[in-house]
Amino acid sequence: MYSGQVAIVSGGLGDIGRAIAFEFARRGASVAVGDLREPKAASGLLAELESHGARVRYDRVDVTDSAAVNAWVSAVEAALGAPSLVVPNAAVVTLGQALEFEPAAWARELRVNLDGAFHLAQAAARRLRDLKRAGRIVFVGSWAGHAPHTSIPAYCAAKAGLRMLMKCLAAELAPHGILVNEVAPGWVDAGLSGRLFDANPGSREAARARVPVGRLIEAAEVARQVAHLCDPENRHITGSVLLMDGGLSLVAPASSARGKAEA
Numbered sequence: 001m002y003s004g005q006v007a008i009v010s011g012g013l014g015d016i017g018r019a020i021a022f023e024f025a026r027r028g029a030s031v032a033v034g035d036l037r038e039p040k041a042a043s044g045l046l047a048e049l050e051s052h053g054a055r056v057r058y059d060r061v062d063v064t065d066s067a068a069v070n071a072w073v074s075a076v077e078a079a080l081g082a083p084s085l086v087v088p089n090a091a092v093v094t095l096g097q098a099l100e101f102e103p104a105a106w107a108r109e110l111r112v113n114l115d116g117a118f119h120l121a122q123a124a125a126r127r128l129r130d131l132k133r134a135g136r137i138v139f140v141g142s143w144a145g146h147a148p149h150t151s152i153p154a155y156c157a158a159k160a161g162l163r164m165l166m167k168c169l170a171a172e173l174a175p176h177g178i179l180v181n182e183v184a185p186g187w188v189d190a191g192l193s194g195r196l197f198d199a200n201p202g203s204r205e206a207a208r209a210r211v212p213v214g215r216l217i218e219a220a221e222v223a224r225q226v227a228h229l230c231d232p233e234n235r236h237i238t239g240s241v242l243l244m245d246g247g248l249s250l251v252a253p254a255s256s257a258r259g260k261a262e263a
């Protein structure tokens with residue numbers, strides 16, 4: 001379905017990023033993955049992606065560094081072609097209520113989760129515009145972008161900012177044939193939340209019990225929705241939030257400090 005297309009995924013060594021890379025490879029795209037770790041940490045992932053027949057590339061890149069992100073996008077274009085399926089996915093989360101939050105932790109979180117996503121979207125969209133090529137940008141947001149969680153205020157603020165960035169870019173880029181959307185998961189049983197569940201006995205079951213549909217999301221389900229928004233047959237969906245929180249937003253109180261597994 002995506003043969004001839006090049007996907008680029010930041011935070012691609014994380015649980016959801018890996019699943020997104022697999023999903024694009026499975027659907028025939030070439031896949032470029034970037035993350036903070038040394039290239040040897042990506043060898044297993046790259047081998048698996050190649051087993052799907054995908055052309056692949058890994059770069060060590062810090063998304064907070066806009067020059068590095070621009071260089072990454074250029075290197076991917078030279079090796080695989082200009083990325084047309086763009087997924088700003090890298091993120092971090094810091095626990096702590098607002099009054100106790102360290103300024104450096106606050107700044108770091110916004111730099112990775114918001115600025116980093118902007119750097120990748122901007123670099124890739126500029127190239128697509130210059131090449132007069134269509135494309136898709138899918139931000140990996142969160143239900144925390146609209147539901148306040150008092151234990152992760154910087155994460156919530158960054159994800160809320162990401163949502164407005166998504167909308168501004170969707171409006172700006174629509175005339176260029178670049179559609180921009182957000183997938184907003186609730187509690188995923190992997191990655192940021194998965195590690196917090198692992199570290200806090202009983203929290204996984206407690207979280208599951210709070211979700212109206214009675215289950216947590218798997219990383220692969222998030223990946224399928226990211227790929228779905230990139231479907232070439234989707235030619236009218238832009239500026240949208242695909243909320244996949246199992247109904248959490250329908251029932252969760254507006255302000256929540258209910259534990260340590262809320263990313």
Ligand SMILES: NC(=O)c1ccc[n+]([C@@H]2O[C@H](COP(=O)([O-])OP(=O)(O)OC[C@H]3O[C@@H](n4cnc5c(N)ncnc54)[C@H](O)[C@@H]3O)[C@@H](O)[C@H]2O)c1
Pocket residue numbers: 010011012013014015016017034035036037061062063064088089090091092112116140141142143184185186187188189190191192193194263
């Ligand atoms: N896990 C969840 O429950 C959940 C829920 C909603 C949204 N999300 C979102 O899903 C996305 C992926 O998160 P995950 O759960 O897979 O977490 P994860 O920690 O497994 O993956 C995040 C990846 O981002 C990378 N990263 C961090 N800072 C970076 C930087 N400066 N430059 C480049 N890479 C960097 C990390 O090394 C890591 O590999 C994030 O945007 C997160 O906010 C996760």
